[in-house]
Structures are given as C-alpha cells and as structure tokens.
Amino acid sequence: MEKLTRLTETAPERASRYGTLALFWVFAIVSIYPMIWLTFSSFKSSSEMFGATWALPQRWRWENYVAAWDYGVSQYLISSVIVTVASTTIIVALASAAAYALVALKLRGRAYLYLAILGGSILPPEVSLLPLFRTVTALGIYNTYWALIVPYVAFGLPFTTFLIRAYMVKIPLELAEAAEMDGAGPFWTFWNIYLPLSRPILASAALISAMRVWNEFIFALTFVESESVKTITIGMMSFANALRGDWAVMMAGMVISVLPIFVVFLVLQRQFIGGLTQGAVK
C-alpha cells in the first residue's frame, strides 16, 4: 500500500541511483583514459613518461610527431588511404549492384544466390589465408596494393550486400515496375532510381567498409612486405619494433594512425552507428 501512495524517491532509491551513476563514470573512465593517456604521453619525453605518468606534459613536444611522421608513418598513411579508398569504392559499387539484382530483378534461384553471397560472411579469413597467399603470389600481385584490395573486396562483399539489400528491400517494387513501364532497362533503374534512393545506406556502408579495411590486420600482415606498401596497422608494428625504447615517438605515431578514423567517426557518428546496428540487430 505504502508503495503505491509514495510519490517521491526514497533514500535507498536515491542511493542506488547515485551508485549506478558512480559505476558508469568508472566504466567511462576505464574506457577512455587509456586513449587520453596515450595522447598526453605522446607529447612527453620518454623520461617524463615514466616519472610523471599522470601529469600533463611539461612541454608539448610536437617534435615527437615530426619524428614519427618522418620515420615512415607518412608512407603508411598514404598506403592506407589508397587501399581504403579503392577497396571501399569497389565494395560499395559491387555490393549495391548485387543487392539491386537480388531485390528488384527477376532471378531464378534468388534465395540461393543470396545465400551464396551471404555465406562468405561465415568464413574467417584465417581459413582461406594460406591458399589465398598462393593465389596472390600466382597472380603476381604479391606485395602490391592489389594484394590487399582484391581480398578486402571479396571479404567485404557479404556484409555490405546484406546491409544494402536490407535497405533496398524497403524501396517499393512498384517504382521499378513503373520505370519498366516507362521503358527503362535494369541498368537505368539501378542508376536512376535505386542508387539515389539508397544514398543514406550507401554512406553507412562505405563508412563501415572503410573502417574495416583501415583496421584490417591479417591480410595486411601476410600479403605485403615492403615498407612502401604496408598499411598503417602493420606499419605500426615495424614502426614500434624499430622504436623500442623511444616510447614517446612511438605513441605519437599511434596517435597519428588513429586520428583519421577518429575525425571521421566524430563527424559521421550517426551514419556510422546507424549502419552498424542495422547490420547486427533486427
């Protein structure tokens, strides 16, 4: 009875609310403090890093960044940008074409074709790694950007097609039929109706693909070896190995490698999370 008539918060309720809040602050700090620490440390001298872990840098040592940049980070960044832009463009182009056919065109065995594409998403790259290494070598593209771009596209297609298809399914089929009555062929309808109407999901799909490619590890580790074609994820490994001891410069390099994604994420957070969640949750 008392429970029903009570209108304001009771003391134990308030305590549990503040307790929850405190707990969330702890989690939030655990989540982001390592990044803050990384950023601050990257501006310190190595001795300062060990001696005054928690303090702000005495002086903002931009020279750490210059050193890291000159040490090869710039080249890794260029490689990463090239591979990411190329892979993402091809993935989104092919996936949207496939999604369009699966949604709007008359296909025999549509369900099986879709399954044939979706099935790729359950194959971890490790399983194909060895034979893929031989394929890449046989094609003569080992240690070139193509050795990364082609596998990235192949492995990126299932999820991206899934994502775009889920969106295109919601475009009324009558639009495609109206276009057909208007005399349009499948290519016209794809280019003039489905692509423009799918713009929001294309942005999300591109963003997610780009992020995955940018962060990809095992192919980048295996299919290229020259410093000049290494992407930043792998480049950072050789960079770190070379710089064991010069922690601050190494950390400056790490900050540089994170910065592009960080900026993109903060600017396009909505499309980003929108796309991710659309793919994973129904």
Added chain:
Amino acid sequence: MKAQTLRRIAPYLFLFPSLLLLVAFVYAPAVENMVYSLFSWSSVRTDSRFVGFDNYRELFANPIFWRSLVNNVLYAVISIVFQVFFALVLAAVLVAGVFGPLLRNLFRTAFFLPSILPVTVVGLLWQLIYQPTIGLIDQVLWATGLQGLSHVWLGEEATVMISVILVSQWQWTGYMIVLFMVAIQAIPNDLYEALRMEGANRIQQFFHITMPGVRESTLILAIITIFGAFKVFDIVWVMTAGGPNNASEVLGTHMYRSAFRNDVSGYAAAVATVIFFITLAVGIIQIRLQRQD
C-alpha cells in the same frame, strides 16, 4: 533476339562480379585449404606428398593445439560474460533513462570509442599499460599500496591469456552496448508503460520486458561473439604472438605460426580446417537466425 538474350541475362550481370570474387577469393581458397591439409608440403619445396590424415593425427597429438583450443574457449566464455550479459545490462540502464540524455550520449560515445581503434594501436597501447613498473596498471597498484598484486602481466604464463582477453573486452564491450541499446529501443514503449502502471520497478521491467524483447537479438549477438572468439588472431599476434611459451596461443596464431614461421603448411591447413568447421557450425546458426526476417 539478341536484345532478348541480353534482357534475360542482365540480372545475372549485376551479381556476376560479386560472385566471381567470392568464389575465387573466399570459397575456392577455403576448399583448397582442406585439400592442402591432406598433403605434406612447404613453400620452399615445390613437391608435396599426400599424407591422408597425418596432419590431423599430428594436430590432435600436439599439446599446443589443445592449449590453443582451450584458450579460444576461454576467450568465448569471457567474451559472452562481458559483451553479452554485461553489455545487455549496461545498455538497459542507459536506455531506461536513469541518466539524462546528455549523460547517456556521453557514456555511449565513451564506451563505443575503443571499438574504432585499429587493433595494432590497441595492442601496443595495452602492452605499455601492462608494462611492469612504468605501465598504468602497476602505477595504479603502487599508488594504492597493492604492489603485491603486481605481475609481469604479459610475461607470465598464468596471467598472459587473461590479460589479452580483457583487452578485447575493453575494446568491444562498448560496441555491443550500442547494439543492445538499439535492440532495446525497438521494444514498444507502451509495454513498459503498462507494466509501470501496475507498479513494477526497473528491475522487474528489465526481467519482464527487456529480456524477452531482446531475446532474438541477444542470440544473434552471442553467436557473433562466439564466432569472433574462435577466429581471433590480430590482438593476440600484436600483444604476445602466442607467447610466452605458447601460453597465449589461440588457433589463429597457431595456424599462422605453423604456416609462415615454421613452414609446415600442410599442418597449418589442418588447423585452419578445424577453425573452419567450428566457425561453420556457429555461422550456420547465425544465417538461419538472420534469414528469418
């Protein structure tokens, strides 16, 4: 006549490049891999010898293989605890409006941020954090007078695997929280209102509405998590490369080392095949669930 033929095949032209790439670079290599696993060969020698299931026999007799498998299972279990149960509860609290919208968005972004970092950066960063004496962990322990708990986290066989696994939880729990938030927000609000009218508190609401409402999503996310745990490679490779003394070896690193360091490709292919069948089982369940829309 020609135009008509084009019309009939046009739909397939849209699919052809995707299917071709998938077959050539995803499916065919996976099949090839299984064939390789029946041979003894290496990259230096061009000849290869059919050995039947010898590679598998060797594999099942190898304690490192079993250790890797156990580590993967450990990885999966801990990931389920953090990225499914823990993430679900945190997401429910965030959605329930315990905090204002500003604080909620702040927490969400804070939790999510680690997931956008490249794995190399995460690995190197946590290597530094785990460093004895100078690393953040030891600094905290010393500052709080708990230096007795200090370990060479990544250097001792007892602590290395759990240390690496926790880094993954740090990176991915926030990501899962965001996914769960979306799933919870999809539950119609009037269900909560109806229950609240009957005087149910937040914990009762969680068990009676949130849990059943996200059951399907939870299942899918749990499967994605398990899937990830069995194909894990990168974070382990960056942080420990499976060491010390194979203590943090997982199937992925075991396979990679066998193929590209020890040059026993047939054996590596056998490890990869094992990964394939484990993930295939998990993946088939996932596709089944996802196709029910």
Added chain:
Amino acid sequence: MSELRLRNATKRFGAVTVIDGLDLDVHDREFVVLVGPSGCGKSTLLRMIAGLEDISGGDLTIDGQRMNEVPAARRGLAMVFQSYALYPHMTVAENMSVGLRIAGEDKATIRTKVAETARILQLEALLDRKPKALSGGQRQRVAIGRAIVRNPRIFLFDEPLSNLDAALRLQMRLELARLHGELAATMIYVTHDQVEAMTLADRIVVMNAGRIEQIGTPEELYQRPANLFVAGFIGSPKMNLVAARSDGTAVSSAIGRFPIQVAEGPVTIGVRPENIVIGQHEGMTTLSGRVDVVERLGANSFAYVAAGDGTMLTVELPGMTRIRAGEQLDLSIGPEAATVFGPDGALMGRVPDR
C-alpha cells in the same frame, strides 16, 4: 486503333493456377473495368497485359501483334499504380518526362508534351515540386500525367483510387471519366469496388477465382446477372437471394410463390431491393415481415425486414420514410422483378417482358 485480345490466357505460379484459360477482347477507345473480390486474379491479369508478369500460356495480341514475349517497355502501354509509384527524388516534371527521356526525345518536345499534359490535369503550378510535397489527389494526377505524356496505345489502371479518401475518390472518378472522353483512349481498369466499375465502365469484366464470370455493360450486369456470383457482387446493397424450389409451373420460397416457369428442382430467387414494393398489390407475390433496422441515407432508405421464417430481405424505401424498426410491413414483389438461378448458380430465365 488499339485493340487488345486475350486468348486462353493462363498464369501459373508453380503449381497454383491464378488465371485459368481466359478470353477477353478490348475494343478501341473502350473503358473496360476488371472487377472482382481480392485474390480473383484481376491485378495479375492486368500485370500480364502490362508485361510485368510472364504469361504462362495462351496469347496476348495488341492490334493484331503477338505481345507475349515483348518486354513491358515496348508494348506501348502505360500504367497507373495503386501506390502511384512516383519517383520520390524527382520533381513532378521529371517524373512525367522519364518515359520520354528514356525514349530519347529531344528536350523541346519533352517540354511541350509535359506542359500540355500538365495543362490537361491542372498541374502547371506543381511541376517543380517533389511528390512528398503533394496531396494524395495531386499525386494521383501526376501518376496519370506520367501515363498520358507517353501517349500510350492503352492505359492500364491498377486500383488507382483505393488510397484516396471518399470525397477525393468521387472527384477523381469524375475526372477519369472526363479524361477518357477527352483523350479518346483505350483504358483497362482494375478495381474491387463495384461502384467504380458501374460508374466508369463501358464494359465490365467480373472475375472470380481466376475466371471470368460475366462480361457486359453495367446495365446488362445489373439487369441480367449471368449467375449468383455476379448477382451478389454487382449492386449495392446486394440483391436479395432466397433459396426456393420449382415444381415446373411456379417457384415457391419462404418469401412466397412466383409464377415463373423453369425446370423442376432446387433454385435460388434473386430480387433487387428497389423492386420490392410496400403494401399488398394485385398480381404480385405478397408477404409480410417485421422491420429489423432502417438505414436512412437521405435520398433513400433501406429497411432490413425479417420475413415469416426469419429470411432477411433488404428493401429500398423513400428517403423520408416513416417506417420504424419493429413495425410489421406488407411487401409485394412483381413476377418480372424476380430472377431465378439454377442449382449450378447460372441464370435460368425469366417470364418474358410484357
């Protein structure tokens, strides 16, 4: 000239036959309405004509030319969809000109044709708007405009008015009738609403379960429904249908005995509500019943009357009738007002007109 002819047209989806060997002729400048309950196959038939569905069997010819394998785009038809299917990212003018642009017409011609069509449909002020910024009726007109611009041989309409509210539906119905006259075009129109069918059609095709039940002018369908299905489907409120029995000289039922000579056996008697007269009249079949409900529509009213054994009859009354629910009512039905259907549901015959 635009003439369409279907012979033995069949559509199968796997093992299910949705259109079953159907024959139909649509003449030049005719307004033909396909009507029937949902699932009867009328939309499928229209889509087969349009080229959006393959034809499983039989022939479709337009102006004597076989069209089965001709792609939709080259049949010279235009279609107005139930949802209008306007391209949401294009303006009204762009929507209307898509067909011409694909056909490669030059810009000046396109502009002239779009302007002319916009004038006919009073869309001039809206040409630069996107569909989102239009009302339901305006969208409907744009969809029709998109069809007109292409100057098709035949217009196809797939339930074009079902997304509009009642008032707009009436207005658009009048507009369509006007357009049909103005454009002197051949039109095939699908609806489940028999009022639309009655008001718009030169000829109505009543469909049921993938087959044609009857083809005829609205008057023919109303006056001489070929079977029970058509009798029940055409007319609002529905024709009264009462189980009866013929002894060869007359037909007797719960609502009385009618001097109609048809073959012996079980039959059904059909009487339209407006053909039942109040009071007892000489030379007619008379009966008495209790008024259950009276619906007043203003211009006329409908009484639902329970005859002696509980059989319900709908009776049309004048608008301002004094009759109230609960009253006892005498009714008369002339022999010429009764239609008789045989045990198979087909029309049996009537006493010849006097």
